Amino acid sequence: MVTEIARFRAQPGKANELANGLVQGAAIIKTAEGCQSIKVSRCVEDDQLFIFQIEWETLAHHVDMFRSSPLFAQYRSHITGLFVEPVDVNHFEVIQ
Numbered sequence: 001m002v003t004e005i006a007r008f009r010a011q012p013g014k015a016n017e018l019a020n021g022l023v024q025g026a027a028i029i030k031t032a033e034g035c036q037s038i039k040v041s042r043c044v045e046d047d048q049l050f051i052f053q054i055e056w057e058t059l060a061h062h063v064d065m066f067r068s069s070p071l072f073a074q075y076r077s078h079i080t081g082l083f084v085e086p087v088d089v090n091h092f093e094v095i096q
């Protein structure tokens with residue numbers, strides 16, 4: 001299992017739109033092969049900052065399969081223009 005953490009910062013004045021878009025996008029990501037779970041969170045101290053926490057079966061399910069599938073474009077269509085680029089994305093494995 002690999003955990004993807006993706007950090008998004010909203011464009012000025014677009015935080016609520018981004019929140020809605022991320023929730024809509026999460027529903028699409030949930031249908032992707034290898035997606036085990038997904039959470040969308042908003043920062044308490046900075047309401048312009050959001051994270052996806054996605055559990056993937058393997059890194060390849062995210063990087064190779066999902067990103068090259070039509071689902072990726074569908075997901076991105078809900079958030080395009082609403083966040084400051086680049087998105088900070090990292091993948092983690094449990095070590096204990």
